[in-house]
Amino acid sequence: MLFAVLTIVAYLGALLWIMPTLAHLDTDKQPNIRAVLLLGLVAVLCHIISISQHLVVNGGQNFTIVNVASLISVIISAVATFALTRWKTVWFPLSVIYPLGIVTVTLSTFVAGSFIKQLSENLGLMLHLGIAIASYALFFIAPLYAAQLKWLDKNLKSKKMAFSPVVPPLMTVERHFFTLTMVAQGLLTVALVTGMIYLHNFFAPEHIHKAIFSFIAWIVYNILLLGQWKLRWRGNRVLIYSISGMILLSVAYFGSRMV
Numbered sequence: 001m002l003f004a005v006l007t008i009v010a011y012l013g014a015l016l017w018i019m020p021t022l023a024h025l026d027t028d029k030q031p032n033i034r035a036v037l038l039l040g041l042v043a044v045l046c047h048i049i050s051i052s053q054h055l056v057v058n059g060g061q062n063f064t065i066v067n068v069a070s071l072i073s074v075i076i077s078a079v080a081t082f083a084l085t086r087w088k089t090v091w092f093p094l095s096v097i098y099p100l101g102i103v104t105v106t107l108s109t110f111v112a113g114s115f116i117k118q119l120s121e122n123l124g125l126m127l128h129l130g131i132a133i134a135s136y137a138l139f140f141i142a143p144l145y146a147a148q149l150k151w152l153d154k155n156l157k158s159k160k161m162a163f164s165p166v167v168p169p170l171m172t173v174e175r176h177f178f179t180l181t182m183v184a185q186g187l188l189t190v191a192l193v194t195g196m197i198y199l200h201n202f203f204a205p206e207h208i209h210k211a212i213f214s215f216i217a218w219i220v221y222n223i224l225l226l227g228q229w230k231l232r233w234r235g236n237r238v239l240i241y242s243i244s245g246m247i248l249l250s251v252a253y254f255g256s257r258m259v
Contacts, residue, residue, distance in 0.1 A: 001109060003046045003047075003049045003050040003053070004046075004050045004105050004106065004108075004109040006042070006046040007043050007046040007047045007050055007101065007102075007105045008102050008105065008106065010039050010040070010042040010043035010046060011039075011040075011043045011077075011098045011099070011101050011102050012102070013039040014035075014036050014039040014040050014043060014094070014098055015095070015098050015099070017031045017032055017035050017036045017039070018031050018036060018091060018094055018095055018098075019095060021091070022091060022092065022095055031091065033084060036084065036094070037081065037084050037085065040077070040080075040081035040084065040094075040098075041081060043077065043081075043098070043101065044074060044077050044078045044081055047070070047073075047074040047077065047101060047105055048074055050070075050105055050108070050109065051067065051070045051071055051074055051105070051108055054067050054070075054108050054109070055067050055070075055071060057116065059116045059118075060116045060117050060118040060119065060120070061116070061117050061118075061119055062113075062114060062115060062116055063115045063116075063117050064108075064111075064113035064114065064115045065113070065115075065254060066104070066107040066108045066111045066113065067108050067113075068133075068253075068254075069104045069107065069108070070104040070105055070107065070108035071133065072104075072133055072136055072137050072140070073097075073100050073101050073103075073104040073105070074101065074104075074105075075133065075134065075137040076097050076100070076101075076137045076140055076141060077097055077098065077100075077101045079137060079138065079141065080093055080094055080097045080141060081094075087176055088168055088172075089145070089148070089168040089172055089173050089176050092144065092147075092148045093141055093144040093145065093148070096144055097141070097144070122198070124194065124197065124198025124199075125198055125199065127194055127198070128191060128194040128195050128198055128199065131187050131190050131191040131194060132187075132188075132191040132195075132253070134187050135184050135185075135187035135188040135191055136184075136249055136253060138180050138181075138183055138184035138187065139181070139184045139188075139221075139242075139245060139246055139249060140246065141180055142177060142180045142181045142184060142242050142246075143239065143242040143243050143246055145173060145176055145177035145180060146177055146238045146239040146242040146243075147239060148168075148173055149170065149173050149174055149177055149234060149235075149238060149239075150234070150235050150236065150238070150239050152167070152168075152170045152173060153170060153234050153235050154235070156170060174228075174234070177238070178225070178228060178229075181221060181224065181225060181242070182225060184221075185218070185221045185222070185225060188214070188217070188218055188221070188249075189218065191214075192211075192214060192215065192218065195211070195214075209251075209252065209255060210252045210253070210255075211252075212252075213248050213249070213251045213252035213255070214248075214249065214252040216248050217245045217246075217248035217249045217252065220241055220244055220245045220248060221241075221245045223241065224238065224241040224242060224245065227241070
């Protein structure tokens with residue numbers, strides 16, 4: 001409970017530095033990177049401790065939906081927070097990622113449940129799940145960049161964009177989106193391969209939907225990457241493909257647990 005509260009306080013503290021600037025892009029003010037980075041790192045550390053208290057139990061690992069969501073959320077928060085040291089395009093994604101961290105750590109703390117797995121007995125499964133979760137976390141960030149890319153493209157075309165040190169160059173956002181999606185796609189490819197190698201029931205009737213939806217998502221992301229690389233896709237098309245891929249992966253990962 002204590003670390004969940006500290007997580008929420010730290011996330012809120014970081015948001016208090018971020019949100020006023022995003023709400024007033026016509027000013028020259030920008031968030032204090034050191035303050036946001038420090039609060040973000042504290043939030044991530046406390047979030048990790050909090051989720052470990054609920055995820056790691058005597059009988060193994062408790063993979064309830066809320067625990068998995070919180071685990072994915074802390075990975076997303078960690079990636080986005082560390083990206084602050086190099087990428088100045090991450091302010092808008094953080095305004096979504098940190099509230100998500102608050103929601104998931106709250107749910108994992110107060111929503112009870114049990115879905116015990118013994119990953120220590122199957123290192124192949126542990127590898128597969130780790131890669132799949134990392135891929136999903138990066139794919140979650142990518143649509144936030146796609147939305148930012150669409151917003152920048154629209155405002156630049158309409159010439160309504162006011163200069164602000166917080167607003168990144170369109171080409172930089174595009175490059176970062178492409179990098180995130182490409183790395184996530186590589187991880188998804190490895191996750192599919194390790195799934196076929198290490199999971200003997202990968203194509204069993206009770207798991208076949210995971211393989212099908214994951215493979216369809218893999219195709220969607222390949223089309224997106226090819227379209228952006230060869231045809232310079234931007235705007236709605238990039239956003240639609242990115243969100244569609246995320247929906248497909250979400251159905252693959254969580255669909256059977258919600259019915």
